[in-house]
Amino acid sequence: GNSVTQMEGPVTLSEEAFLTINCTYTATGYPSLFWYVQYPGEGLQLLLKATKADDKGSNKGFEATYRKETTSFHLEKGSVQVSDSAVYFCALRMTTDSWGKLQFGAGTQVVVTP
């Protein structure tokens, strides 16, 4: 079956540091890929997305590039802020799935200290 694997957290870093969260996937077919963010006490919000190989999604200073050859969708941000402390989820959705179901990774907690 399809699956998403994320690096384990928590990831702790200082303000203005560079952030990378690794995400790889296994899928029979061609998925669309997503990053969702969950701030403390809240539901998930879509952060960015990509639909095909070499697409780059970006939002709020975060970027991720759909790499078909390595089946990866790593999330990066050049200079994190304390407000970026959250749990980040990588997810996939098969383009053949008319229901739009998402399959999530386990999530990576990011803690940014001043």
Add this chain to the structure above:
Amino acid sequence: DAGITQSPRYKITETGRQVTLMCHQTWSHSYMFWYRQDLGHGLRLIYYSAAADITDKGEVPDGYVVSRSKTENFPLTLESATRSQTSVYFCASSDRGEGLHEQFFGPGTRLTVL
């Protein structure tokens, strides 16, 4: 309130009791989803729905029942709660299944089964 809401936000119950978690959205989205969030597992899909009276099982449906008599509501019932159903439950909605249509998440219900 506009958007997607869940009630209650917190619930403590006992093993064997029936519990219903409510989800309400004001966008008239066709698609709705129930997920549970557990440490180490990320979000796992319980049930989903494409319209009123159209529902289907997700990855972890055992012990849960859903109904959808109205487009805007998608209640999730635990018929006889077990300790393994202690979790945070998220409802989500989307206007379409295919394509990159975003799923919007509610704030979650934290359920504890004693």
